[in-house]
Amino acid sequence: MESAPNGHGHDHGHGEDHIHPPPSNFLTKYVFSTDHKVIAVQFFCMGFTMFLVGGLFALLLRWQIAFPFQPLPFGLGKVIYASAPGNTMPPESYPTLVTMHGTVMVFFVIIPLLTGAFGNYLIPLKIGARDMAFPLLNMLSYWVAVPAGILIIMAFLTEAGGPGAGWTSYPPLSALPQASPGSGTGQTLWLLSIFCVGWSSIMGGINYLTTIINLRAPGMSLTRMPLSVWALFITSVLQVLATPVLAAASILLLFDKLLGTSFFLPAGVNVGGQAIAQAGGGNPLLFQHLFWFYSHPAVYILVLPAMGLVSDIIPTFTRKPIFGYKAMAYSMAAIAGLGFIVWGHHMFQAGMNPYVATSFMVATMVIATPSSVKVFNWLGSLYGGSIRFTTPMLCCLAFVSMFIIGGLSGVFLAATPVDIFFHDTYYVVAHIHYVVFGGSVFGIFAGLYYWFPKVTGRKMSEFWGKVHFWLSFISFNGVFFPMHILGIGGMMRRIADPTIYQHLAPLQSWNVYITMFAVVLGFSQFIVIANIAVSLLRGERVGENPWEATTLEWTTASPPPYYNYLQIPTVHHPPYEFSVPGMESDYIVQSAPPRSA
Amino acid sequence: MTLGTPRLRPRLALALAFSIAAVLTAVAAPAFADATAPAAAPAPRTYRFGDWPPDLSKHGAELQGLYDKILYVTGAVFFLTEGLLLFFLWKYRAQPGKRAHYSHGHMGLEVGWTLLPVVIFVVLGVTSADMWARMKDRNLFPKDAFTVKVTGRQFEWLIRYPGKDGLFGTEDDYETINDLHVPYDKPVRVRLTAQDVIHSFFLPELRVKQDAVPGLETEIWFEASRAAKTEIACAELCGLGHYRMRGSVTIEPLPQVLNWIQTEKEDE
Numbered sequence: 043m044e045s046a047p048n049g050h051g052h053d054h055g056h057g058e059d060h061i062h063p064p065p066s067n068f069l070t071k072y073v074f075s076t077d078h079k080v081i082a083v084q085f086f087c088m089g090f091t092m093f094l095v096g097g098l099f100a101l102l103l104r105w106q107i108a109f110p111f112q113p114l115p116f117g118l119g120k121v122i123y124a125s126a127p128g129n130t131m132p133p134e135s136y137p138t139l140v141t142m143h144g145t146v147m148v149f150f151v152i153i154p155l156l157t158g159a160f161g162n163y164l165i166p167l168k169i170g171a172r173d174m175a176f177p178l179l180n181m182l183s184y185w186v187a188v189p190a191g192i193l194i195i196m197a198f199l200t201e202a203g204g205p206g207a208g209w210t211s212y213p214p215l216s217a218l219p220q221a222s223p224g225s226g227t228g229q230t231l232w233l234l235s236i237f238c239v240g241w242s243s244i245m246g247g248i249n250y251l252t253t254i255i256n257l258r259a260p261g262m263s264l265t266r267m268p269l270s271v272w273a274l275f276i277t278s279v280l281q282v283l284a285t286p287v288l289a290a291a292s293i294l295l296l297f298d299k300l301l302g303t304s305f306f307l308p309a310g311v312n313v314g315g316q317a318i319a320q321a322g323g324g325n326p327l328l329f330q331h332l333f334w335f336y337s338h339p340a341v342y343i344l345v346l347p348a349m350g351l352v353s354d355i356i357p358t359f360t361r362k363p364i365f366g367y368k369a370m371a372y373s374m375a376a377i378a379g380l381g382f383i384v385w386g387h388h389m390f391q392a393g394m395n396p397y398v399a400t401s402f403m404v405a406t407m408v409i410a411t412p413s414s415v416k417v418f419n420w421l422g423s424l425y426g427g428s429i430r431f432t433t434p435m436l437c438c439l440a441f442v443s444m445f446i447i448g449g450l451s452g453v454f455l456a457a458t459p460v461d462i463f464f465h466d467t468y469y470v471v472a473h474i475h476y477v478v479f480g481g482s483v484f485g486i487f488a489g490l491y492y493w494f495p496k497v498t499g500r501k502m503s504e505f506w507g508k509v510h511f512w513l514s515f516i517s518f519n520g521v522f523f524p525m526h527i528l529g530i531g532g533m534m535r536r537i538a539d540p541t542i543y544q545h546l547a548p549l550q551s552w553n554v555y556i557t558m559f560a561v562v563l564g565f566s567q568f569i570v571i572a573n574i575a576v577s578l579l580r581g582e583r584v585g586e587n588p589w590e591a592t593t594l595e596w597t598t599a600s601p602p603p604y605y606n607y608l609q610i611p612t613v614h615h616p617p618y619e620f621s622v623p624g625m626e627s628d629y630i631v632q633s634a635p636p637r638s639a
Numbered sequence: 640m641t642l643g644t645p646r647l648r649p650r651l652a653l654a655l656a657f658s659i660a661a662v663l664t665a666v667a668a669p670a671f672a673d674a675t676a677p678a679a680a681p682a683p684r685t686y687r688f689g690d691w692p693p694d695l696s697k698h699g700a701e702l703q704g705l706y707d708k709i710l711y712v713t714g715a716v717f718f719l720t721e722g723l724l725l726f727f728l729w730k731y732r733a734q735p736g737k738r739a740h741y742s743h744g745h746m747g748l749e750v751g752w753t754l755l756p757v758v759i760f761v762v763l764g765v766t767s768a769d770m771w772a773r774m775k776d777r778n779l780f781p782k783d784a785f786t787v788k789v790t791g792r793q794f795e796w797l798i799r800y801p802g803k804d805g806l807f808g809t810e811d812d813y814e815t816i817n818d819l820h821v822p823y824d825k826p827v828r829v830r831l832t833a834q835d836v837i838h839s840f841f842l843p844e845l846r847v848k849q850d851a852v853p854g855l856e857t858e859i860w861f862e863a864s865r866a867a868k869t870e871i872a873c874a875e876l877c878g879l880g881h882y883r884m885r886g887s888v889t890i891e892p893l894p895q896v897l898n899w900i901q902t903e904k905e906d907e
């Protein structure tokens with residue numbers, strides 16, 4: 043597989059490579075566009091908007107935990123809980139807020155931002171293609187995600203109550219409206235939304251795979267692909283193989299809800315003394331197996347692309363090739379492969395056979411290895427470098443250092459006896475936020491600051507970038523580090539009022555502390571929004587390659603033309619050739635002419 | 640943007656970040672203050688940073704020992720990696736006239752740092768396997784245990800004692816809600832199920848947790864070490880009242896437990 047595919051640029055059935063003119067109609071240019079760059083920006087806008095929505099849910103949750111059933115500050119309760127008595131959180135809102143926060147952040151923020159926005163923008167540019175292999179499919183994958191977003195908001199606003207069974211939505215709770223008001227229409231809309239967003243993911247994945255396999259520029263062999271492309275390739279494999287299982291689980295759950303089947307409902311269930319209508323005979327754990335068969339790989343869908351972005355950015359700012367390119371690619375493949383046999387670690391306490399749990403534990407311990415290999419290679423990439431502390435680099439360093447913490451806390455959870463105590467406590471909440479916020483979100487910030495000049499032709503303010511970075515980094519740790527302490531103290535996840543428990547009462551001041559930092563963390567995000575807005579209009583104009591980077595996207599104009607490259611580039615160099623001895627310039631772009639032997 | 644010289648900017652940014660954080664906290668503080676209500680119960684114990692809840696169980700020490708072992712290993716990795724990271728950032732910061740070192744990696748290092756974690760992690764896994772089996776394999780549960788049946792339902796714990804004959808489903812069974820009495824210095828076996836949705840039976844101070852699943856009987860056991868009063872919590876989101884699905888646990892000498900069951904039964 044060393045040779046690059048078809049030597050003459052892309053070829054869609056009618057021979058010669060040629061350049062299409064950009065669409066002139068507003069609708070096909072900006073709305074129903076098939077241009078991967080426009081679709082990427084659309085995904086970004088949707089993902090970032092949802093980031094604010096998910097963040098608002100988080101702040102409301104944090105307020106409730108720190109000050110249970112107390113009115114919101116500054117009279118905000120009159121707006122947010124306008125119809126509730128006393129304008130405070132009604133008790134039934136809490137599970138809905140938890141559910142919405144998790145769902146929005148996983149399915150509508152991280153996945154669309156990483157694969158939808160960065161994946162779409164970068165893949166064709168980085169492999170030297172004019173667009174995705176299937177531009178129409180690409181457009182469709184966005185226009186399926188939009189109704190999914192609308193459905194999830196509708197689910198939230200359902201009159202009887204929004205879905206309240208967690209982002210994991212375990213039945214019977216999620217199946218029975220008698221058990222929770224949100225499990226009626228709200229949950230049905232939730233399932234439809236997840237089904238749609240799953241389709242979007244599958245369509246995106248297929249397109250990315252086809253594009254990366256077939257549309258690489260001449261000379262772009264697999265081992266010359268930037269690691270971000272490797273990461274997105276492996277992520278796409280996960281999306282294509284795992285998401286159908288989520289779709290199956292949601293369909294079966296919909297059947298249980300709407301058609302009276304009992305895939306996940308055992309016999310003899312009754313709610314409040316009333317027997318349910320379904321006959322029973324199913325098994326609630328079946329849903330958990332299906333859900334985690336998807337969702338464990340999905341947590342890697344949430345982080346692999348960010349690993350790729352970071353691996354692309356670090357060499358640029360250390361002026362040094364990435365350490366262990368092949369190890370980096372193999373370890374991502376190993377994570378993806380092993381990712382399919384560890385799902386049971388989410389179910390250690392669910393009632394599985396304990397020896398099955400043991401084998402899941404061993405597999406989980408093994409999957410920590412490729413993650414450590416990646417960390418060591420990032421450290422190796424810093425070694426001997428000439429490090430430039432730009433905002434994107436700071437975000438990458440945050441990614442690496444926070445991912446270390448999240449990976450290490452995973453080891454405690456993987457040890458089955460320790461998980462007896464930590465399962466479903468704040469220790470798990472701390473773990474997921476160190477990997478997903480500390481990891482993926484900082485990876486997204488890194489990508490934003492780094493590629494913004496490519497997308498818009500203007501640089502973002504470094505100064506305000508650093509303010510945003512430091513505020514986010516400090517308050518992130520202020521919020522999530524103490525959650526380990528709460529977990530060790532035995533605080534359960536998803537509880538609306540910890541103060542009523544004798545073992546939690548002494549921990550309450552931590553909850554107040556966390557909430558204060560959460561407010562800072564939340565409001566810091568307005569800085570990046572303002573930075574984007576102001577930089578769009580007044581940012582410093584840049585040329586093709588403001589960071590002096592080596593990969594192909596930096597060889598075309600900023601912003602790139604509709605057709606990406608006037609002439610499809612030919613690749614002669616590995617992706618990260620920095621500081622090559624004996625050369626005057628300290629970097630060689632991938633398409634530079636070969637050095638005479 | 641012309642704030643400060645280029646070299647000053649990072650420090651300026653840091654300073655500004657800190658001041659914005661401070662101002663936001665200060666502005667928010669009064670709002671927080673008037674919303675702070677006294678917690679429902681006064682703190683019954685002094686709490687120090689990072690404490691576990693008091694340990695009333697016999698296996699708690701072993702569990703915590705395993706936790707400590709992992710903490711030492713991961714702690715070492717943490718300080719090593721984060722330390723190297725910070726050191727490299729300082730040592731290899733861009734300096735005029737200095738060029739980065741051109742290298743693509745090192746095979747020996749790659750092999751080393753792949754094998755080492757595999758060994759460490761697998762050893763950790765194997766170390767955990769034994770305790771796990773003792774905690775959760777029914778065939779290995781102690782034989783002469785004090786047994787209760789607990790059924791989770793929205794939002795309470797139904798507790799069934801077998802009575803004098805030690806058998807369930809007989810005349811002298813006694814059922815209560817949210818009131819678990821168990822002996823100490825004797826293994827206690829809890830047979831769990833749920834009536835409506837999934838709950839999770841969590842005794843933080845006795846260091847056990849097990850989901851209670853409708854249609855399934857799961858089991859957990861523990862041995863308490865002394866007389867005390869503690870609580871049952873629910874650890875699995877089970878609906879609107881999940882957060883208040885709390886039960887009480889009284890740990891007392893076995894005769895007292897049996898006595899209590901009998902008098903309560905007679906009072907019925």
Ligand code: HEM
Binds near residue numbers: 409450455466
């Ligand atoms: C270093 C390797 C890792 C190990 C050993 C590990 C282990 C675990 C274990 C055992 C759990 C289940 C805890 C419980 O519910 O009791 C868990 C939960 C979780 N992990 Fe990891 N993890 C690792 C890396 C990651 C990464 C990279 C991500 C995401 C980017 C991630 C995301 C999550 C999430 C989202 C959950 C919680 C799901 C939920 O219950 O809502 N983990 N992890």
Ligand SMILES: [Cu+2]
Binds near residue numbers: 337338384
């Ligand atoms: Cu997992």
Ligand SMILES: [Cu+2]
Binds near residue numbers: 839873
């Ligand atoms: Cu519950």
